[in-house]
Amino acid sequence: MPSNKSPMYDVVVIGAGNAAMAAAMSAHEEGASVVILEKAPKEWRGGNTRFSGGLFRVAFDNIKQIDQVVAGRSEPDTVVMPTYTKEDFRNDVIRVTGGRTDLELVDFMIDHSLETLQWMSDLGIQVNYNTLSALTKDEKGRYRVPKGGPLRTNHDGIGLSDDWFDVVEKAGIPVLYETMALGLVKSDDGRTTGVRVRDNDGERVIECRTAVVASGGFSSSPEMRSMYLGPEWANVKVRGTRFNTGEIIRATIDAGAEAYGDWSSCHATPIDFEAPQYGDMALTDKSNRLSYPFSMMVNCEGERFIDEGEDIKILTYAKTGRAILKQTNSIGYQIFDSKVFQYLEPRYSTATPVEADTLEDLADKINERFAPVEMNKKRFLETARAFNDAIPEKVDITPDHKDGNSSKGLELEKTNWAQRLDKPPYRCYAATCGLTFTFGGVRVNTDAEVVDINGRRLEGLYATGEVLGGFFSFNYPAGTGLVRGSVYGRVAGRNAARYAKSNNPVSK
Ligand SMILES: Cc1cc2nc3c(=O)[nH]c(=O)nc-3n(C[C@H](O)[C@H](O)[C@H](O)COP(=O)(O)OP(=O)(O)OC[C@H]3O[C@@H](n4cnc5c(N)ncnc54)[C@H](O)[C@@H]3O)c2cc1C
Structure with missing residues (x-):
């Protein structure tokens, strides 16, 4: 008799935006079996990432490092841009958030920003110079790219999202559309063992050894907006996806995660x-x-x-x-x-x-x-x-x-x-x-492990992207949302895969 039980995966990734895709690919590189759950139908896939400008803020000491990420997609001498050191990046985050930021998490993001973009570029994400933000050219006709936002993906967020879907498809990672994660399933001793989902066939549990929560913020939930941002946000226009409604942030908190960061601003x-x-x-x-x-x-x-x-x-x-x-x-x-x-x-x-x-x-x-x-x-x-x-x-x-x-x-x-x-x-x-997106979320450590209020990890549970709290408050430096998702996504995927293998010797 054919079994209608879904296979057990090493890593279930919840969401299909930039953060999720980075997690999925990095878990795949570690040899894990991976599945991606996308709540939206295929034509609306990709979350806020798809609506984004594709701008990435990374720290660099020398423009040659940026040229290397761009990898010949444009001629190097068509742009001029001031260097943007780790210190510059750090200071901008502190300044615009009024210091209400977790510097341990932020420093980790900054330290790994350039190498993560290089990794994405090597995977096939078409990262280019950010000429779109240049308001003028210099005397040699080169675009003057403003300090802090050196890179942008070809065709902005649409290009970024399409490239990610191509990359995961080539890697053979399945994407389940119209599959909404409803909650997390745990063993009696607290390990993540599955994700409860609703799809066109009803409800079921997808079994797994680890899960990566990458399902975005709560910008499209009028209920959560009113509750956390304030009643005046109930009817606000939303710039991005309709599908980021925050239910998995709530489920992760219910599972023991610390609610973290500034829930009252966005x-x-x-x-x-x-x-x-x-x-x-x-x-x-x-x-x-x-x-x-x-x-x-x-x-x-x-x-x-x-x-x-x-x-x-x-x-x-x-x-x-x-x-x-x-x-x-x-x-x-x-x-x-x-x-x-x-x-x-x-x-x-x-x-x-x-x-x-x-x-x-x-x-x-x-x-x-x-x-x-x-x-x-x-x-x-x-x-x-x-x-x-x-x-x-x-x-x-x-x-x-x-x-x-x-x-x-x-x-x-x-x-x-x-x-x-x-x-x-x-x-x-x-x-x-x-x-655009919300700032409150769950707490992780720099291994992208979801942690409780005592800093103890929730076994087999990782998170990345907009679901993370602790980075921004009231304001934000452009291009940091995507880089955060990429850096922590890469770490989450890698660590989830290693956890799955170390706890399950039969795993690939
Ligand atoms: C108009 C706009 C422009 C922007 N421009 C930039 C920019 O240029 N640079 C920058 O750094 N940032 C930008 N941002 C912010 C940035 O795009 C986001 O912060 C970033 O893309 C978030 O990535 P993510 O993967 O965490 O979430 P998302 O890309 O939003 O992905 C979340 C995914 O989770 C899925 N999902 C949600 N709930 C569930 C569930 N229950 N089950 C299964 N799947 C679920 C969604 O459908 C989606 O696929 C912009 C945002 C917008 C809206």
């Missing part, structure tokens, strides 16, 4: 006010509206509400969504004049701006376009006048790094890239808050 950016409720596969991250450092941004009351020029966008964008969420109607109007149109990210081309030759007309057109949401025209014009009066008539802009061109005398200064709004036409792009 990564959230300014996105197109008219963006859909969840990530759109045709747009992926192209609904971002991140050129606000060159704008004056106002709310419905016609008031500015942040220092738009606090720092380069990749160090402020992840907290700016939250600032917009808090405004009336969760809207921020980004106002530009024609002097800076050239510095708007190409992503702005996915929306039609409101445009006018005077600020008065602009205000009227804004109110027509976004009705019934209304901006206070009178106050907006006063704000613009005060803004212009606080800035010298002519300043040279240096878009790539902080230029120190600050307004003087405003209650809320714009501390860099301050330019008058004085060269028509004027354009407005309306932005709202888009939730």
